[in-house]
């Protein structure tokens with residue numbers, strides 16, 4: 093099986109029939125102080141929301157390399173240790189392409205966060221997240237991060253890209269993608 097395939101985690105036929113686009117979503121953690129770095133997105137998809145760092149995975153890179161590249165491009169931080177913690181599948185009404193988002197935690201990095209063209213970084217307490225300024229799905233799966241559990245979730249968003257009508261979420265033992 094293609095090591096990138098998510099079929100082993102998501103079995104419904106409707107999902108299998110859809111095309112996917114791969115994205116990354118990276119959260120730098122300051123474990124000593126129980127803080128996480130978020131960025132206010134200044135342009136494009138998710139503009140004006142606080143989120144982790146990330147974007148599309150390019151054709152010539154692994155998912156993990158894509159995550160590391162986006163983190164550096166958007167925050168200036170260089171990854172020293174990265175681990176995948178989640179897999180999220182987003183379906184938007186009337187959009188035939190599913191968004192496949194690979195979620196990572198970075199617990200060691202070099203450099204200091206700087207504002208870039210795309211993101212304005214800011215630290216938040218991991219138990220005091222600004223969910224009202226984040227994507228609607230985030231408050232659902234963030235508790236898995238706090239418990240140190242890997243997770244797989246699916247969220248069916250309305251065409252307004254703000255609210256979702258259905259979701260599934262479960263813990264998994266491992267997430268091993270390239």
Ligand SMILES: CNc1ncnc2c1ncn2[C@@H]1O[C@H](COP(=O)(O)OP(=O)(O)OP(=O)(O)O)[C@@H](O)[C@H]1O
Nearest residue numbers: 115116117136137138145146147148182193227229
């Ligand atoms: C629907 N609920 C959601 N919940 C949490 N996070 C979400 C999300 N939907 C998208 N995301 C993240 O938003 C970024 C978009 O990236 P996006 O700016 O489109 O990519 P990239 O930087 O390659 O774009 P450019 O084309 O260069 O502007 C990327 O991290 C992706 O994982």
